[in-house]
Amino acid sequence: MKFEIVQSEYGPIKGVHKESALGTNYVSFQSIPYMKAPIGKLRFRDAEPMDKWSTPFDASFEATTYYALNFVNGECEGKEDSGVLNIFTKSVKPKKLYPVMIWIHGGGFIHGSSTTEIYGPDYFLQKDVVFVSINYRLGAIGFLSLNDKTLGVPGNGGLKDQLFAIKWIKRNIHNFGGDSNNITLFGESAGAASCHYLSISEQSKGLFQRIILMSGTSLCKTWAFMPRFLCQKFSDKLARKLGWKGKIGDERDLLEYLENASAVDIVVATKSLLNADESFGLGMISPFVPVVEPYESENCLISKDPVELVKTAWSNEIDILFTGNSFEGVIRSDNNDERAIAHLNKYPAFFLPLLELNLSRDDPKAQELGQKIKSLYFSKHQEMTKDSRESYLRFSSELLFWNGIYRAIQSRVKYARANTFLMRFDAVGEFNMVKDLKNCSEYQGAAHGDDLFYLFKNIVFDIPEKSSKESNVIEKMIGMFTSFAINGNPNCEEISPVKFRNVDDENVMKCVEISENGVSELLLPDLEKLKVWASLYHENENFFNSKL
Template identity: 30%
Template sequence: MKFVLLVICIIISLDCVRSKNTFKEDIKITIKQGSLVGHSAKDYLNDTYYIFEAIPYAKPPVGRLRFKAPEPAEPWTGVYDATKIRKACPQVGASEAGPNEEYDEDCLFLNVHTKMMPDPKPVMVWIHGGAFEMGSINGYRGSQYLMTEDIVLVEVQYRLNIFGFLSFDDPKYNIPGNAGLKDQVLALKWVQENIKYFNGDPNQVTIFGDSAGGASVHLLYVSSLAKGLFHRAIAQSGSGANTWVYSASNYTHLAEALNCSSNNLDEIVNCINGTSTKELVNAGIILKSIPDGTLVDGISMSALTIESENSNDPFMTHHVEENIKKGNFNKVPLIIGICANESALYYQDRPGIGPNFTESDYEKLIPKDINFKKGSNEAFNIGKEIKEFYYGNQTPSNDLLEPWIKYVSDMMFIYKMYYITKLQAASFPNVPVYFYNFNYITSLNFEGNSTKYVAHADDLPYLFNFNPKGVSQLTPSSDEEIGMHRMIKLWTTFAKSKDGNPNPLNDPLFTNVTWKPVDSNNFFYLHINPKLVLEKNLYEDRMKFWDHFYQKYQI
C-alpha cells in the first residue's frame, strides 16, 4: 500500500532543509543526555518559538541491535547541534521520495518544538504515517499552525519495513518483531524523562498520528508497554484493528529475495543480518511487487507481530479486538476518525485488482480476516455479495469510480475504525471515545478544491504547513482559515483539557455544536466540514452491511 501524499510531504520538506554546516545558537539548553542548541522560528501569528531538530532518543539500531528492541541513547560530550535535520530511516518507498532523500539505519531521532514558556505546557507527540514502509519527521517540520497554541510538539522517527518489523519465532534470536513500535515506546519514555527541560508537562501528553501513525497511536493505546506514558490519544485514518496492520511472519520470503534460503534457521538469520542496508531495501521493494491475491497486494514486511507472552517485554500478545473486549488497554480519552473518501488517493494503486474488476476477481474483494477456500464456489459467492452491495447491477469499470472508492475506503479504513470504536464505547462507557469524519474541500487539500473527494491525509494540511516557501497567510474568514482554526482548536483543546474534552470554550466558530462521545446506543460523530455538525450513524447502510457480513462469515 503506497501512501503517495506522505511521500510528497517528504519531498516538499527537503526544499527547506537547513544547511548541514549551520550552527546558529538561537537557544541552548541542557537535558539528561547533555547540552544542545536549537534554532528559532515564527508561528502563523508571527510569534517566536524554538525547534530542536533530530535529538537522538536511542542508540543507533545497528550491529547487535539491528532488528531488535531499542536501547536508550548514550549521553554526548560537547554541545549537540540540534539546528539541522538528519537522515530518515531506510525506506522501501525511497525511490519515490526523490533523489535528495537520504536514509541511514542510524535514524532514531525526534524533534521538539517549544516556546520555552515559564509554566509547563501540554505535550503533543506526533507519529508520522507511511504504511510502516516510508516517511520521516522531516516531512512535518511546518509546525506554524500548531505552535500558535500553548503546547510543546514532539515528532518521532522510528524504524520502518524490514528494519522495524522483521520477526523470528525462535526466542534465541531475540527478534520477536515490532521493533519500530518499541522505538515509539522508548521515545515516549524519553519524553517523560526530558520534556520538562523544554517546558513541557510530562503528566499531560497526547499522542497523535495519521495513517500508519494513527494505527501506531491506537496500538500504543492498547499496548501494556506504553502504560502511563501518555494521557490522551488521537488516531487519524488508522487503527490497530485495520487488516493491513497485521501479517504473518514473512522472513522466508525475505530470505528468498536475498538468496539467504536454507534449511538451517541460524544460517538464514546470519545471512539476513549480514546484508547491507541497500540490499534489504531493494528486497523489500521486490516483495511488495509480488501479488498475493488480496486487495492490499504484495508481501508485507511492515506489520504488527502478535508476540509470545514469553517474549522479553512483548509489545502485544493478543489481537487489538480481544484486548479491547477484555479491557486490556490504556483507559484514557481517545479521538479517532476518518477522511470522508479515504481511498480516493490511491483507488487504482492495487496490483492485483482495480475498479474494472471482473467475476474472476470476486474473491479478491473478500477481507483477509475472513477464512475461505481460494477458488471455491463459496469464495465466488462471498465476493459476489460484496460486489452486488456496492454496484448492484452495474458493471465495474475504470469510469465507475464512486462505488469502488466507497468499497476500498470501507475495506481498508472506515469499517474497522467504526467497529473498534463501537466495541470500546459499548464495553467501557466510562472511557470517552470521540469519532469524526473530516470532509473539508479547500485549496489546502492535497488535490486542492478541484475534486469532490476528501482523500486519505487531506486533514494534514489543516494541522501542518507543507508550503516549502514558508507559511502563507490564509484569507480571513475563508474556508481554509476556518478549517485550519477548527482543527487546531479541537486537537489542542483535547490535549489541554483535564478530562479529555475536545470542545473549545468561548470560541465563535464552535458556538452551535457540541462534540459528544460515542455511547452504547448512539454512534455520534463530528462531521468536520464548513457547517461543522454533530451527526449519528456514520455511513449507516455501509456499516450495517459489514456488521452483518462479519457476523455471517467470520469464524
C-alpha cells in the same frame, strides 16, 4: 542566531530560537537521538539506550528518515541511524508547564519520517502546547519477526522504537517546558494504528493521557496487521530476493544474512515482494507490519490479536478522539488499471477482508460474502470497469479504513469507561494535495492524507489568507486538536456552537463533520454499510480464532 541549552538525562542539548511562519517565537530542538544506532547486530533488535555525552548536542538541524522509498520519486533515501525525536516549545521555562502532543507519522509502516518539510509545527505553536515528533524503524528493518526465541527478533521493532521514544519524552520533557503528566499521543494512518497498538499494550500503561487516531486503528488489519503464519513466508522471500541460498526455515542463517545485507537493498527488495493477490486482492501495503509476537519476552508489545487486546486495554480508561476522511479510498486509485480490475472481477472474494475471516479467495463462502459486500457499491451482476472507478474507491474507503475505525469504536462503546469522540473530515480546497495527485478532484470528499495539510505547515503550500476557506478549516482543526490535548475535550470556541458528544451507541453513531463550509453534527454517513461490514465477523467473533 540565538541558542538555548537544556539538560537531558543523557547530556546537554543545544536548540535554536526561531519564528514560525505565523510569527510565533519558539525554540526548536531537532534530531535528538533517543536510542543507540540500530546497526549490525542491533539492526532488527529492540531499541537500546544511547551513550551519554558531555558537550552540548547540536539539535539545530533537520533529521533524515530511516531508509525508505520516497513517496514521489520512488528512490531509496535516508540512513540507518535515524532514531531521533524533535521538540518544539514556546518556552523551556514557562510559568506553567505546557501539555505535550507527540506525533507519530504515517506511511504504511514503510515510508515517511518526522520531517518539518511535511510536519511543520507552526499551526500548533499558536497554542500553549509542546509539539514533539519522532522517527522509527520502517519496513523489514522495523518489523521483521522470527519465531526462534534465541535470536531475539520477535517483531514490532518499529513500535518498540516509538515506545522507547515516548519513555524518553516522559522522563525529559519537563526540561523543555512540557508537562509529563499531560501527554496526548496522536498520529495518522500507520501512525494512528501505531498509537492504537501502543494504547492496547500493557507496556505503555500510564505513559500518555489521551489519544487522537486519524484514519487508522489496529483493527485496520488489511494493512496494519500481519497474521503469524505469513511471517516466515515473507522473511524467506526477502532473503531469497537478496541472494540468500540457505535452507528455508533456518532463521539463524537467514538473520545473519540480513544483518550483513545492504539496508538500501533490503528496502528496494521489499517493494517487489507482494504478488497480485496480496496487493490488488488483499489490499496489503507491506509484508512487514505489526504482528502478534511468537513468544513472551520482557519487551513483548503485542501478545494477542488486537481484537482481543482492545477488550481489556488500559486505554479503555482514557479519552480517545477518532477521525476519518470522507473519501479515504482515493489512496487506492492506482489500482484502477486493467490488471487490477480483471483480478477483482475474477475473484469477488477480494471484496472481503479475507485474512481476518480466515477464508481463501476460492472458498464458496468467501465468494458468497464477497458478492454481498460488492452489492453495496455496484448494481447486481455489475462488473468493475474504468468507468466504475468511483464506486471501487468508495468501497476501498470502507475496506481499508472505516471498517477498522468503526469496529474500534464499537469496542469502545462496549468496553470503555471514558469518552469516545468521532470527527469526519470532509473539507475540500486548495490543500487537498493527495486528492489532486491521485487525479480524483472531480469526486466529492477528502482523500486519505488530505487532512494533514490542514494541521501542519509544509513546503508545498504557503500560509493561506486569513479570510480563506483553508485558513478557516485550519483554525477549526487546530482548535479541536489542541483543546483535546489541553482539556481532554475537543469542544472549543472555534467550532461553537457545534459540540462533540460521547459516542455511546454503535447504532446511532454521531460525529462532528468539518467541511470547507463549516462544522456540523450528523449521523455518521455510510453507517448502514459499516454495519453490514461488521456483520461479517459475527457477534461471537468466531472468525477471530484464526491462524495467528
